[in-house]
Amino acid sequence: MKFLIRSFFRTLRVVLGPVILLKERLSRPAGLVRAQAAQDIVNKQCESLVFYHYKTCPFCMKVRREMRRLSLPIQHLDAQPEGRNREALKQGGGLAKVPCLKVTDAGGSSHWLYDSDKIMVYLRDRFSDKSVAV
Numbered sequence: 001m002k003f004l005i006r007s008f009f010r011t012l013r014v015v016l017g018p019v020i021l022l023k024e025r026l027s028r029p030a031g032l033v034r035a036q037a038a039q040d041i042v043n044k045q046c047e048s049l050v051f052y053h054y055k056t057c058p059f060c061m062k063v064r065r066e067m068r069r070l071s072l073p074i075q076h077l078d079a080q081p082e083g084r085n086r087e088a089l090k091q092g093g094g095l096a097k098v099p100c101l102k103v104t105d106a107g108g109s110s111h112w113l114y115d116s117d118k119i120m121v122y123l124r125d126r127f128s129d130k131s132v133a134v
Contacts, residue, residue, distance in 0.1 A: 016054040024061050030070035032129060041072065042127055046074050052089045054080040060099045061117040066120045070127045074101075076113040 034042065051067070051074050053060035067074055077085040079098055090096045093112035101113040101122065113119050 013056060016109070020056045020058070020061070027065075029065055029069040031068055034071065034129065042071070043073055046072050048106075049074045049103040050104075051076050052079040052085065052100040052102065053091075053098050054078065057098055063099045063101075063116050063119050063123075066123055070123055072123065072127055088114070 005078075046069070049072075051063065053064065053076060055078060064076070079086045079089045079096065079100075086096055089098075089100060092102060092110060093100055093114065095114065097114055099116050099119055101119045103111045103113060105111070105121075113122055
């Protein structure tokens with residue numbers, strides 16, 4: 001029974017995946033326009049962030065839209081296939097669950113944020129136009 005359920009969802013993902021990605025591409029929000037100095041500060045701060053996601057996960061898409069809206073150049077790593085990215089997510093955060101934002105502080109310690117709403121609140125608080133000072 002478990003095999004049938006997995007096969008069903010795998011097939012569903014294969015069929016709907018391209019449609020979901022097309023919808024995401026066609027409905028991209030305009031990015032926040034900052035002064036170059038402010039954007040440089042944001043770019044530097046984003047170097048300490050890594051976003052683990054699945055390409056067709058609707059919650060991951062929601063976070064990617066927010067990143068684009070805030071003009072955040074955060075590194076994206078696909079954790080869906082078995083491999084290095086998925087293993088890093090499991091070892092660092094403890095779960096192979098997405099979306100996940102890895103936040104590394106100046107001291108080198110990492111904090112792992114799961115849940116799309118929590119990630120979006122964190123990004124808005126840290127990178128909204130009012131919170132980025134030149």
